[in-house]
Amino acid sequence: MVFSSLEFLLRFLPAVLLLYFVVPAKLRNPVLLIASMCFYAWGEPVYLALIVASSVVNYALGLAIDRHRNPPASKKLLVVSAIVNLSVLGFFKYADFLIDSVNGLLGLGIPLLDLPLPLGISFYTFQALSYTIDIYKDRAPVQRNLITFAAYIMLFPQLVAGPIVRYPSIADELGHRTHAWELFAEGVHRFVLGLGKKVLIGNSIGLLWESATTSASPSVLLRWLGIVAYALQIYYDFSGYSDMAVGLGRMFGFHVPENFDFPYVSQSITEFWRRWHITLGRWFRDYVYIPLGGNRVSPAKWVRNILVVWFLTGLWHGASWNFCAWGVYFGIILMVEKLFLTKLLARLPRAVRHVYALLLITVGWTIFGLGSVAEILIYLGDMFALNATPLHNLESLYLLRSNIVLLLIAIVGAMPLFRDLYEKVSGRGVVGSLAMPAFYVIVLLASVAYIVDASFSPFLYFRF
Numbered sequence: 527m528v529f530s531s532l533e534f535l536l537r538f539l540p541a542v543l544l545l546y547f548v549v550p551a552k553l554r555n556p557v558l559l560i561a562s563m564c565f566y567a568w569g570e571p572v573y574l575a576l577i578v579a580s581s582v583v584n585y586a587l588g589l590a591i592d593r594h595r596n597p598p599a600s601k602k603l604l605v606v607s608a609i610v611n612l613s614v615l616g617f618f619k620y621a622d623f624l625i626d627s628v629n630g631l632l633g634l635g636i637p638l639l640d641l642p643l644p645l646g647i648s649f650y651t652f653q654a655l656s657y658t659i660d661i662y663k664d665r666a667p668v669q670r671n672l673i674t675f676a677a678y679i680m681l682f683p684q685l686v687a688g689p690i691v692r693y694p695s696i697a698d699e700l701g702h703r704t705h706a707w708e709l710f711a712e713g714v715h716r717f718v719l720g721l722g723k724k725v726l727i728g729n730s731i732g733l734l735w736e737s738a739t740t741s742a743s744p745s746v747l748l749r750w751l752g753i754v755a756y757a758l759q760i761y762y763d764f765s766g767y768s769d770m771a772v773g774l775g776r777m778f779g780f781h782v783p784e785n786f787d788f789p790y791v792s793q794s795i796t797e798f799w800r801r802w803h804i805t806l807g808r809w810f811r812d813y814v815y816i817p818l819g820g821n822r823v824s825p826a827k828w829v830r831n832i833l834v835v836w837f838l839t840g841l842w843h844g845a846s847w848n849f850c851a852w853g854v855y856f857g858i859i860l861m862v863e864k865l866f867l868t869k870l871l872a873r874l875p876r877a878v879r880h881v882y883a884l885l886l887i888t889v890g891w892t893i894f895g896l897g898s899v900a901e902i903l904i905y906l907g908d909m910f911a912l913n914a915t916p917l918h919n920l921e922s923l924y925l926l927r928s929n930i931v932l933l934l935i936a937i938v939g940a941m942p943l944f945r946d947l948y949e950k951v952s953g954r955g956v957v958g959s960l961a962m963p964a965f966y967v968i969v970l971l972a973s974v975a976y977i978v979d980a981s982f983s984p985f986l987y988f989r990f
Contacts, residue, residue, distance in 0.1 A: 656693065659813060
């Protein structure tokens, strides 16, 4: 089940909301847990046992770490937590990648396991692991109620595609949270906005990327149209999901952390990664980069730390070498910016800095979106007219004319203009009282109509 499905919008969510607000406050966490288990089992009934086991094991490890506070014992328990969580993630997500790599390197024929990837395993594994680390570091109170802890791990708004919700940020609300009409209304607005971003823009513009990668007669213009479309699709797809997760959290009284902050307005790659997938960046910073020494080490070790973090960031996104290359690509750029470009970029005009960042980001999305080295090199060669590719042709001009309005809407929507307008007029006068709610109603109805008419389209980040 996905948020942009009629089953979720018209059946699951209304039923859960009704039950949640009817039962006494002490039963609301159990209701959320049961609802989350049903939500997960809808698409992955076989792997429901896996996430339940993860919840039980990490709950027990948290209690054990809290009980044995002396460093030798607690450290051993933390190592057990890391081994268990990462082993499960590695087996289901990376076993075939490892086998395939060994086969290719050594010319062997080891059969692949062909295991389906459990939904959201990268997200809930990182949440569980961060919980035990935070208990060990005494940065969070241990959770002694198994149902409450399982509700935290399986909370359906952020279960299958994040954001990564770290326990300290939600610990108080798991026990005592406030429900108010203003908070619920804010959640509805945010959910509808995310639904519209995903369904009306993300799904539609993804068709242009598909055309660019499957065309029998590519051109420079078509390749650029395609990669711009892919950059916008993955933004609207993932940030739309994150908006829906934040909105659902508000409806149930939780403040789920923000995951995007208009990343395409960035003027450097450093700024881009402060704005894109914020919770993942913070996770790697706090649980990998800083424990390795961060930047308070020798230059050689700092380079090592950056490369390790960004190789792992790429690998987290998928079991494929192009994801690893994508992570290392951004790691190298971040090192170069830190060592050589910070002062130079500061002296350049804003527009030049913005073009610089967008150019490197689009090259990065080419590496991310294509599976093989050959495909990546051919596509980049076409983009920069290094191959015998025409600047444009009838197909590319037709696709430009057909999609220009959608592209402009998507580009403007990726900037904070609408947010600033909403904050300016919300609740003020006739526009704030009537026009903005009417806009959200129109977006909701248009999204539902699109879902009814369109074929099934899952979130891109479900595969991560």
